[in-house]
Amino acid sequence: MSLFDDDRPARKTxxxxxSDLSLLSVDELSARIDLLRAEIERLESEKAKKGASRSAAEGLFR
Known part of the structure; x- marks a missing residue:
């Protein structure tokens, strides 16, 4: 173990x-699909929250 192990960049997850998908295994592809689905859900949730806030603000100023 080197003293400088913490200085190396972390592996990208x-x-x-x-990106090139040809070198990924089926399990790695499945993991990425799961990751992207979770991110889509997170984005849709944030979009819904912002839409609700906007609707409430528009209703207040009418």
Whole structure:
């Protein structure tokens, strides 16, 4: 164990859009699909919250 192990960049675990998929196993592809589905759900949830806030603000100022 080196003193400088913490200085090395951490291994990238997220999916990068457009990256080469040919070297990934079926399990790795499934993991990335799960990751992306979870991210889509997170984005849709945030969008719904912002939409509700906007609707409430529009109703207040009418």
């Amino acid at each position: 997220a999916h990068e859009i457009g």
